[in-house]
Each structure stands twice: as structure tokens, then as C-alpha cells.
Amino acid sequence: xxxxxxxxxxxxxxxxxxxxxxxxxxxxxxxxxxxxxxxxxxxxxxxxxxxxxxxxxxxxxxxxxxxxxxxxxxxxxxxxxxxxxxxxxxxxxxxxxxxxxxxxxxxxxxxxxxxxxxxxxxxxxxxxxxxxxxxxxxxxxxxxxxxxxxxxxxxxxxxxxxxxxxxxxxxxxxxxxxxxxxxxxxxxxxxxxxxxxxxxxxxxxxxxxxxxxxxxxxxxxxxxxxxxxxxxxxxxxxxxxxxxxxxxxxxxxxxxxxxxxxxxxxxxxxxxxxxxxxxxxxxxxxxxxxxxxxxxxxxxxxxxxxxxxxxxxxxxxxxxxxxxxxxxxxxxxxxxxxxxxxxxxxxxxxxxxxxxxxxxxxxxxxxxxxxxxxxxxxxxxxxxxxxxxxxxxxxxxxxxxxxxxxxxxxxxxxxxxxxxxxxxxxxxxxxxxxxxxxxxxxxxxxxxxxxxxxxxxxxxxxxxxxxxxxxxxxxxxxxxxxxxxxxxxxxxxxxxxxxxxxxxxxxxxxxxxxxxxxxxxxxxxxxxxxxxxxxxxxxxxxxxxxxxxxxxxxxxxxxxxxxxxxxxxxxxxxxxxxxxxxxxxxxxxxxxxxxxxxxxxxxxxxxxxxxxxxxxxxxxxxxxxxxxxxxxxxxxxxxxxxxxxxxxxxxxxxxxxxxxxxxxxxxxxxxxxxxxxxxxxxxxxxxxxxxxxxxxxxxxxxxxxxxxxxxxxxxxxxxxxxxxxxxxxxxxxxxxxxxxxxxxxxxxxxxxxxxxxxxxxxxxxxxxxxxxxxxxxxxxxxxxxxxxxxxxxxxxxxxxxxxxxxxxxxxxxxxxxxxxxxxxxxxxxxxxxxxxxxxxxxxxxxxxxxxxxxxxxxxxxxxxxxxxxxxxxxxxxxxxxx
Numbered sequence: 001x002x003x004x005x006x007x008x009x010x011x012x013x014x015x016x017x018x019x020x021x022x023x024x025x026x027x028x029x030x031x032x033x034x035x036x037x038x039x040x041x042x043x044x045x046x047x048x049x050x051x052x053x054x055x056x057x058x059x060x061x062x063x064x065x066x067x068x069x070x071x072x073x074x075x076x077x078x079x080x081x082x083x084x085x086x087x088x089x090x091x092x093x094x095x096x097x098x099x100x101x102x103x104x105x106x107x108x109x110x111x112x113x114x115x116x117x118x119x120x121x122x123x124x125x126x127x128x129x130x131x132x133x134x135x136x137x138x139x140x141x142x143x144x145x146x147x148x149x150x151x152x153x154x155x156x157x158x159x160x161x162x163x164x165x166x167x168x169x170x171x172x173x174x175x176x177x178x179x180x181x182x183x184x185x186x187x188x189x190x191x192x193x194x195x196x197x198x199x200x201x202x203x204x205x206x207x208x209x210x211x212x213x214x215x216x217x218x219x220x221x222x223x224x225x226x227x228x229x230x231x232x233x234x235x236x237x238x239x240x241x242x243x244x245x246x247x248x249x250x251x252x253x254x255x256x257x258x259x260x261x262x263x264x265x266x267x268x269x270x271x272x273x274x275x276x277x278x279x280x281x282x283x284x285x286x287x288x289x290x291x292x293x294x295x296x297x298x299x300x301x302x303x304x305x306x307x308x309x310x311x312x313x314x315x316x317x318x319x320x321x322x323x324x325x326x327x328x329x330x331x332x333x334x335x336x337x338x339x340x341x342x343x344x345x346x347x348x349x350x351x352x353x354x355x356x357x358x359x360x361x362x363x364x365x366x367x368x369x370x371x372x373x374x375x376x377x378x379x380x381x382x383x384x385x386x387x388x389x390x391x392x393x394x395x396x397x398x399x400x401x402x403x404x405x406x407x408x409x410x411x412x413x414x415x416x417x418x419x420x421x422x423x424x425x426x427x428x429x430x431x432x433x434x435x436x437x438x439x440x441x442x443x444x445x446x447x448x449x450x451x452x453x454x455x456x457x458x459x460x461x462x463x464x465x466x467x468x469x470x471x472x473x474x475x476x477x478x479x480x481x482x483x484x485x486x487x488x489x490x491x492x493x494x495x496x497x498x499x500x501x502x503x504x505x506x507x508x509x510x511x512x513x514x515x516x517x518x519x520x521x522x523x524x525x526x527x528x529x530x531x532x533x534x535x536x537x538x539x540x541x542x543x544x545x546x547x548x549x550x551x552x553x554x555x556x557x558x559x560x561x562x563x564x565x566x567x568x569x570x571x572x573x574x575x576x577x578x579x580x581x582x583x584x585x586x587x588x589x590x591x592x593x594x595x596x597x598x599x600x601x602x603x604x605x606x607x608x609x610x611x612x613x614x615x616x617x618x619x620x621x622x623x624x625x626x627x628x629x630x631x632x633x634x635x636x637x638x639x640x641x642x643x644x645x646x647x648x649x650x651x652x653x654x655x656x657x658x659x660x661x662x663x664x665x666x667x668x669x670x671x672x673x674x675x676x677x678x679x680x681x682x683x684x685x686x687x688x689x690x691x692x693x694x695x696x697x698x699x700x701x702x703x704x705x706x707x708x709x710x711x712x713x714x715x716x717x718x719x720x721x722x723x724x725x726x727x728x729x730x731x732x733x734x735x736x737x738x739x740x741x742x743x744x745x746x747x748x749x750x751x752x753x754x755x756x757x758x759x760x761x762x763x764x765x766x767x768x769x770x771x772x773x774x775x776x777x778x779x780x781x782x783x784x785x786x787x788x789x790x791x792x793x794x795x796x797x798x799x800x801x802x803x804x805x806x807x808x809x810x811x812x813x814x815x816x817x818x819x820x821x822x823x824x825x826x827x828x829x830x831x832x833x834x835x836x837x838x839x840x841x842x843x844x845x846x847x848x849x850x851x852x853x854x855x856x857x858x859x860x861x862x863x864x865x866x867x868x869x870x871x872x873x874x875x876x877x878x879x880x881x882x
Contacts, residue, residue: 014061041093080298083251088305090239098230129176251276295339345380378700390420408440516597569601
């Protein structure tokens with residue numbers, strides 16, 4: 001049975017049980033501040049479990065792309081070393097929102113596994129929650145009794161809170177669960193050791209494949225449990241593990257989920273992967289082959305996670321979710337570099353295999369294939385350059401090390417600043433006969449983690465519900481003021497922002513951050529007081545208004561007032577973004593797709609797919625296109641709550657990586673039509689003018705434009721006018737400013753040539769006078785001298801003196817414009833014979849001028865800040881040749 005068949009049979013089975021089949025949500029979460037990535041099948045349904053929204057069906061089934069590489073669920077470091085952990089995996093799930101419960105969930109799970117998939121019953125074990133006195137949660141008798149009708153009692157296992165009580169997080173919906181485990185060992189092994197004793201003991205062939213969670217409770221901030229108003233079912237079955245069981249394999253990596261990728265890696269590298277069955281048969285493997293196997297597993301696992309994240313709109317970067325994606329990819333590159341001998345980018349070649357393999361169920365990987373390939377290729381090339389740089393830096397660290405142990409702090413600097421992997425550092429050091437101070441590295445790493453954790457630490461209290469029920473309404477498309485009541489409040493304490501309060505209103509004109517647009521600011525006004533709203537966000541379908549203090553009377557009536565000036569500026573930038581998107585597709589081509597945006601009152605930022613730097617002409621065409629639409633005074637045509645299929649058929653653009661409902665809002669200005677929930681101008685004339693201020697690369701195939709509109713354009717033009725007037729004044733108010741500037745440039749060029757000629761003459765004269773000052777020390781021609789030259793002149797002089805012989809050690813100091821500089825020249829023969837290194841020399845001597853530098857073994861320079869230290873540096877130079 002192919003993996004495509006496994007997926008299809010699951011969805012068909014639950015469709016036959018009255019479930020609505022929904023597509024996978026994006027792997028990257030954009031509107032959930034509590035999670036970076038979808039780390040479980042239930043993440044996209046949190047608002048339903050919390051009672052903040054109503055699902056389109058009480059029964060839903062899907063296959064969800066999940067990523068577990070950060071936070072509570074982090075499998076990254078296990079990946080590759082075993083046969084069943086993954087960064088990205090698919091979670092097959094069926095859901096009941098207040099509909100069926102334990103009986104149906106358990107019976108259907110058993111029916112699917114044993115009758116449809118035909119897994120032998122004697123290979124299955126199940127677990128139920130044993131209860132917990134501290135939590136006051138009893139043994140799950142109901143689940144036990146249901147299972148007793150389906151399976152022998154000796155195959156039912158009691159599980160503790162760790163294994164059989166599932167929680168969404170530190171707070172939120174939770175409940176007991178019943179897991180299903182499969183024993184994939186040989187008959188001989190089963191006779192020797194009972195599978196029952198291996199359940200939940202990390203045995204690679206006795207693994208959990210399905211978890212049925214019975215959501216009954218809500219975990220409060222104080223740790224206590226309260227009953228949910230309705231009971232829900234949340235199930236998750238690991239797709240890769242299920243395929244392993246159904247295809248008769250003992251490793252996820254031996255299934256057709258991974259074998260096409262593995263075969264491609266074998267083809268590229270010329271190395272062979274050992275299937276797990278061969279390993280289990282007792283065939284001895286060399287340590288080198290084992291490392292090859294691990295590396296190939298790392299590569300084929302990680303490319304899936306990275307490719308789908310990029311396809312869903314998350315580019316690798318140095319912060320947040322982008323940093324996580326970059327880290328995963330770099331781990332794969334590093335394993336390829338070290339163990340597969342791949343010194344050129346190769347992981348990008350796997351994207352085509354992935355698209356062909358998974359494109360039917362996940363069309364985004366097919367449609368975004370070229371972009372994903374380009375981004376990964378560029379990231380690979382960049383990190384391989386970093387590895388080369390890191391190898392040179394590590395060489396310097398080794399050279400400076402006294403003794404046989406390299407400082408853990410130095411190794412951490414390589415890791416933290418340059419991204420050089422610590423295990424590669426340790427490997428290279430061992431090859432050179434050095435040891436790594438692992439304790440020092442771990443201490444530095446822990447210190448950084450503590451700083452990071454402290455900076456991001458947040459504690460959230462439980463909601464205090466003032467008005468029960470799901471009554472919140474957003475009225476901000478039509479109003480900027482509204483009479484409101486507070487429905488719930490809670491306190492949030494973070495190291496970053498301090499104590500804030502989140503306020504939910506029965507209706508609100510405040511737009512919550514989303515779709516790239518920042519949240520509204522404003523005030524809540526009652527008869528007695530005014531509360532400032534500093535931000536608005538959305539979480540689990542609730543619009544949260546952030547304030548530094550609560551009203552004295554939270555039960556009073558208020559008027560919610562949006563800061564109209566800020567909103568108006570944001571709306572102009574947001575509408576201009578739509579027009580610019582249309583312009584880019586018109587001028588550059590329909591390959592242009594939005595890949596990210598930021599809209600705030602000050603400016604707009606727009607990331608888009610395009611293969612080359614835009615020319616000045618193209619940028620001007622985009623500006624002209626947008627400004628023409630502004631001049632046309634196009635009215636806003638807003639279509640609210642229309643079926644998504646209808647909107648798409650009418651030409652509306654949908655963005656990849658966004659989660660859309662069955663009904664959407666479409667925004668149209670002339671020929672521009674996009675699905676969008678943001679705030680827009682009523683007429684393009686309100687934008688006034690559009691001006692691009694920068695264009696550059698974000699990643700391979702991704703460009704970024706920053707632009708301004710309205711008041712910011714007026715300020716921009718005013719600033720240019722002021723600058724022009726200042727230039728005019730500095731040039732003594734000439735009639736023709738351009739002519740005056742060109743004339744000054746020509747005069748400067750002439751003077752520069754004259755200075756260059758004078759410096760060359762000076763170098764020749766100095767060469768003659770300094771030649772007689774060279775001393776011989778231990779067979780080395782030595783000179784350390786301060787000269788009245790600029791740094792370029794000092795370099796020329798060093799090479800001139802170097803031509804006099806083949807055993808010169810020279811240190812020249814300059815203080816041009818009070819900036820100290822040391823220049824060291826070492827004859828190449830001395831570099832070889834006496835192990836002298838100019839780079840090391842200037843690093844040591846640079847300390848005296850409060851600076852540093854580097855270069856090649858025969859020539860290096862160091863700049864600093866302390867002119868007074870020059871003399872001491874020159875005096876110490878002789879120590880290198882004594």
C-alpha cells in the first residue's frame with residue numbers, strides 16, 4: 001500500500017462517518033502569538049476547543065503538516081539518530097466538537113486499523129489513563145470498558161499522567177487520552193520479550209501510532225482543572241509511522257515517504273544508505289557507514305520541513321520562525337558537508353522529488369517549487385561560505401591556544417556569531433589532537449539561553465469573564481467609535497513589556513494585527529476615566545485590546561475610539577500595497593507573488609517573488625503605475641462574506657500560506673482585487689502620492705520594496721528640499737548647482753592625483769632612509785618604525801622594503817588623522833622557516849592601540865583607537881624575532 005493510498009483511505013473512511021474533510025492549515029502560524037508553527041493537528045482548531053468560534057462542522061478530518069522543533073515539543077536533536085523522529089511530519093486526525101465522544105472514537109479507530117488497514121490485532125496494544133489523585137481525575141473506566149469489547153485485557157495498559165493525559169500547553173483544553181501502539185518486531189523477538197513491556201519505552205519497533213484525546217478539562221493558570229462546557233475528541237495518527245506499519249518496514253525512512261528522497265541523495269553523493277532491515281539482520285556496519293546513514297536521514301527529513309515552511313511563506317532569517325527554519329537547513333547542510341562529502345549545494349535538488357511525491361495532496365509545494373529550490377540553493381551556498389570562514393577562524397583559535405584544550409567560550413563565539421556547528425568544531429579539534437572545553441561551551445550556551453528565556457518569559461492569568469458567551473463582534477470596517485462593554489479581562493506579565501492587561505469587548509472598532517497590518521491604537525472612554533489602548537491583536541478568535549491599566553469600574557459602559565490619524569495613515573499604506581502588487585505583476589510578470597508584508601502608519605514593506613534586482617526604470621514604472629491609479633481616484637469596492645470560490649472565479653488573488661475560510665472579504669480598486677481583511681481607503685485619491693524608498697534582496701528569488709505614501713511623502717520631499725538648500729548654501733549659492741558640484745569633483749580628482757604622486761615620492765625617500773635602520777636579529781632583518789604616511793602609503797612602503805631581501809620582519813605604524821594603524825610584513829621565507837605569521841603579530845600588537853585586525857601570514861594590518869599605544873607596540877615587536 002503506497003503512502004498516497006494510506007492517506008486517501010484515512011480521509012475516505014472518516015468522510016463515510018460524516019466528517020467534513022478540510023485541507024491542511026499552513027505549517028507556519030501567522031495569527032497565533034503563542035506558537036511559531038503548527039506543532040499538532042489540533043493547533044488550527046484551538047478556537048473551537050476554547051469556545052471562541054463555531055466550527056463549520058461538528059465532525060472534521062484532515063491531514064495536517066506539523067513541525068516540532070521549538071518550545072515544549074522539540075524533536076530536532078533526535079532526528080537522524082533514530083528511525084522514527086521527524087522535524088516535519090503529517091498528523092492524520094479526526095475531530096469531534098461537542099458531538100461524539102469515547103465510544104465512537106475508539107470503535108472507529110479500531111475499525112480503521114484492523115478492518116480497513118488490516119493490521120493484525122495481535123500486533124496492537126492500547127493504553128488508558130490510570131487516573132491521578134493530585135489532579136482529582138479518576139481512572140478512565142469508560143475507555144477501559146470500551147476497549148475490553150475489542151481487545152484482550154492483557155493488551156490494555158494503564159498509562160500515567162505523562163503518557164496518557166494530553167495538554168495543549170501550560171494552560172488551556174486538556175484531557176485523558178488513549179494511545180494505540182503497534183509492535184513491528186519479528187516473531188522471534190516477540191516470543192522472547194513481550195511487546196507490552198516495551199510500550200512507551202522508546203523501542204524503535206514498538207511505537208505509538210494513534211492518540212485519541214478526550215478533551216474534558218481546561219487547565220487554569222493556577223494549575224487547577226475545570227470542566228469544559230462541552231466534551232470534544234482530538235485524535236492524531238502519525239502518518240509516517242502508520243506507513244511503516246502498513247508497508248511492513250521497521251523504519252519510517254524505509255517507507256515510500258522517504259525512499260525517493262534517499263535514492264536522490266544516493267545518486268548525488270555516490271554513497272549508499274543501509275535500510276533498517278539489513279541493520280536488524282545483524283550485518284555489521286562500520287562506524288563510517290553508520291554516520292552516512294544518520295546524515296542521509298537528517299538531510300531527507302530536514303528538506304521536507306524547510307521546503308514546506310518556505311512554500312507556506314516563511315523564509316529563512318536571523319530571527320523568530322525564520323531562524324528556526326535556517327537552523328534546520330544548516331543542520332542538514334552541515335551533516336552533508338561532514339559525512340556525505342558535499343562541498344557544493346545539493347539539497348535544493350531534492351525539492352523536485354518532494355514536489356512530485358506530495359504535490360497531489362499539498363499543491364503549494366508544486367506551485368512554489370521554483371521559489372523553494374532557489375531559496376534553499378542560496379542558503380546552502382551562503383552557509384558553505386560560512387563553514388569555510390569558520391574553518392579559518394577555528395584555525396586561528398587553535399593557533400592562539402596554549403596547551404591541548406580549546407576554550408569553550410571561544411568555541412561558543414564561533415557557534416553564536418558565525419553559526420559554526422559545535423560538533424564540527426569538536427570533530428576538527430580531535431583530528432588536530434586538541435580537546436574542546438565542553439563544560440565551558442555548555443556554560444556559555446546556558447547563559448545565552450537563560451538570557452533569551454528571561455527576555456521572552458510571559459505569565460498569563462486566567463480570563464475573568466464578565467459577560468459569558470461568545471458575543472464579540474468586529475465593527476471596525478464601518479466605525480471608528482462604538483459603545484462597548486467589557487466581556488473579559490486578564491493580566492499578562494512579560495519581561496519584555498512588563499505588566500499589561502488584555503481586554504475583550506462585546507463589539508469593537510479596533511482592527512487587530514493581521515494580514516501584515518499593525519493593530520489599532522486608541523482609547524476607551526467612560527463617564528469617569530480614559531484608558532489608553534496601546535495595541536490590538538487576535539488570539540484564538542478573540543480580539544485583545546492591550547492596556548497598561550484596567551478601568552476602575554470594568555462593568556461600566558465605554559466608548560471605544562480608534563486613533564483615526566494612525567489608522568488613516570495605515571489604510572493609505574495598505575491600499576497602496578495592493579496597487580503596488582498589481583503594478584509589479586503588470587510590469588515584471590505574473591510570476592510575482594506576495595511573500596510577506598508590513599503595513600503601519602509610517603511606511604509599507606512588501607516582499608515578493610522575483611529573480612533579479614529591479615532596475616531604476618522598473619522601479620520608476622511601478623511608481624508611475626501606482627500614482628496613475630491614485631490620480632484616477634478609484635473607489636473602494638468591498639465584497640464582504642462572499643464564497644471563496646466565487647471570489648477566486650471573479651479574479652481575486654489569494655496568498656499562499658494564508659488560512660482562508662469558506663467565506664471571504666475581497667477588496668477591489670479598479671483591476672486590483674485581493675482577498676484581504678485589512679483596513680483600506682474609500683478612494684485611492686486619499687493616498688495622495690506613492691514613493692519607493694528602497695528595493696533589495698531578502699533571499700534567493702525574494703525581493704523587498706519599502707515605500708511611503710501621504711504625509712510621509714510630503715516629509716520626504718521637504719527633507720530633500722532642505723538638503724538641496726544646504727548644499728546650495730555650502731557651495732556659496734551658485735546659479736547652477738549641478739555645474740558647481742561637477743566642477744568641485746573635477747578639482748578634487750586633480751588634487752587626489754597630485755597627492756598620490758607626492759606620496760609615491762615620499763615612499764621612495766623613506767625607503768632609502770629606512771634601509772640603513774634595518775637591524776639583524778637572530779638572522780632576521782628587523783625594523784619597527786612609525787612613519788608619516790597614510791595606511792595605503794605604509795602598505796606601498798612595506799612592499800618596497802620587502803623587495804630588498806628574503807628575510808625581512810617589518811612593523812610600520814601610522815597615525816593618519818589620529819587613527820593608529822599597524823602594518824606588518826613578513827618575508828614568505830620567514831613564514832615558512834620560522835613559523836612567523838603577520839596576522840598573529842598584528843592581533844597581539846593591536847592590543848596596545850586598543851584595536852585588532854588580521855590578514856595573510858606574510859602581510860596584515862590592525863587598526864585601533866589609542867595613538868599613545870603606538871610606541872609600546874613597536875617596542876614589543878622585537879619579541880617575535882628574539
